[in-house]
Amino acid sequence: MANITYDRACCVYPGADKLAVDSLDLDIDDGEFVVLVGPSGSGKSTALRMLAGLEEIDSGAIEIGGRNMVGVAPKDRDIAMVFQNYALYPNKTVGENMGFALKMRGISTAEREKKVADAAKLLDLTDYLDRKPARLSGGQRQRVAMGRAIVREPQVFCMDEPLSNLDAKLRVQTRTQIAALQRRLNTTTVYVTHDQVEAMTMGDRVAVLKHGVLQQFSTPTDLYDHPRNAFVAGFIGSPAMNLFTAPVQDGTVHVAGSPVELAQDSAALLKQSGLSYVTVGIRPEQLELADGGDGVDADVALLEELGSETYVHADVNDAAITSLEGGSVSLVARSARRAPAKLGEGIRLRQVSGGIVHLFDPESGERLGR
Template sequence: MASITIRDLAKDFGSTPVIRGIDIDIGDGEFVALVGPSGCGKSTLLRMIAGLETVDAGEILLGDRRINDVAPRERDVAMVFQNYALYPHMTVEENLGFGLKIQGLRAPDIARRVEQAAETLGLDQLLRRRPRQLSGGQRQRVAMGRAIVRQPQAFLFDEPLSNLDAKLRVQMRTEIKALHQRLGTTTVYVTHDQVEAMTMADRIVVLKDGRVEQVGAPLELYDRPRNAFVAGFIGSPAMNFIRGRLQLDGTPYVLTDDGLRLPLASASRGSHGDRVLYGARPEHFTIDPSRGLSADVIVVEPTGAETQVALRLGGQSVMAAFRDRVGARPGDRLALWPVAAEAHLFDAAGGERLN
């Protein structure tokens, strides 16, 4: 195992900058997820760590060793790809041991490592099967096992669950997290699914346009997003953003363009009259007949554990989520009230956090 240090890393594809001066420190044994929208550079960054993309500027350290110019096979990292990349003519056992055979390990050592990996991943009964005889989840386990047998200093995962159905994704992310807890190997995990990142990672790196927007523990990013981009990306359903002007004459609040007053617990930065975005997560709305703001119900989505309701609040669309069953139907009105202590405030122009 080893730490991964990334310093001022940059990468261009032709005249297009893809990675723009990234700095990240990944601790020994840490599980870090790279998230961001399509095209943000997360897979390119992972491939640069693996040695599959060249480094234009900056450096990558694995432990104390600079690996910018080290060949991929000599970096002592193992990568699990989105497609399983298994050899179709080989059995599970042969797939697991093939890389070790290429490295020149002795047959008894290969057999021991394959046996250990198969037992860890629950593949012991499948060693004689070929990939076509396996389910998607089993194939992904084999791909993971092929990485495990190498006993690398770091695991690199590139959206490994995106080809699986929803139920299997939940199962596999639990298995990957449990595997990390058992092995303790440094792990960098790329995903477009922020729920995966929230549930699996020790820390999350949020990328946008090749730059780091914020790094932190999952709940830190959820509770204290640095800017409106992070706030909108982390959380499902996404945070609501309501436009208005900051009012500081007395108790702070936001006055929307429709004349609605949205409560704030604090506004440590910003000036009276500034254009702002009022951020409210769907679960931070209540129904309060005594002081709630009139909101028109557009769509009701019962999920079992909660009820999600799309509404029109003034001239803006919002999503609310309630743990209690809500008997509303499209066309009804609800007295919606945001929880002031949970409200987020951002500058409307730059998206910077103001509270």
């Protein structure tokens, strides 16, 4: 069993006045694919390196298969690491790179060649075993790095932003291959990325970190539908959730002088809170361009034409609502129509009928209710 437990694990770098990872609690199941995601400096790579033994655990503990890893050398943790920069030996062939760790462990040539051949077949690298890394594409080099990890048959795969050096199209293709391969091998995997789209499409569960503190650990759909706080709401989703501060009148949110349609439980919680202002979150797909009636006036600032849909970025003309930073508000709406408006054109945005609205405390950022 290769379940992983972070038990209030902490790490602080020498000379730093803040923890790089602060009391991290995670329970990762055997065979699960978990993604650590967050902006730069959130502690995600440090948390992975703590698991691999490359950074010390200053307090708390990390367990693999029930065994405490505090004080255990990296080579004794039965973990394989895949790095961002591939870390291949340029003077060795693909086959030699993949089998090098086995050679160092004294595995026989015959067994080593069999394991390398099996991994190469999995990764579609059989025709490249005699090539040097310089004669491979970026995606092929990353697959070689994956193969080097696979042949070791470890308890855990640790992957530190392995797709960052690839171009956009190859990144999409390779992330699909990695996710499919992990499900075939059923090896517990901890994957670090700053790309929330990667996190949402690859992980069984996703841990969102900010300043070394875990914000939420859940499935991709739960993160999207029920963000625990305004940070998760704004970080998960592409384009991001629209977030702004709006006044509360008579127990309901008002935008452009009109009440916002809220779910019954959200409306009840808002009344109980006694807030005079609230942070409102609404996804782009929950907004539409209106011909008239209720809504908020805005000016089109940008059109993102994606073929099947268009994202309309518009600056709002309503001084009563403000951005989280206190400035003017820009909203993004998704339209199924091509060119639904023109740049600079005045439009009206409104909530789609039954559209979901999320409410957060404007001070703490915490979600009101589930």
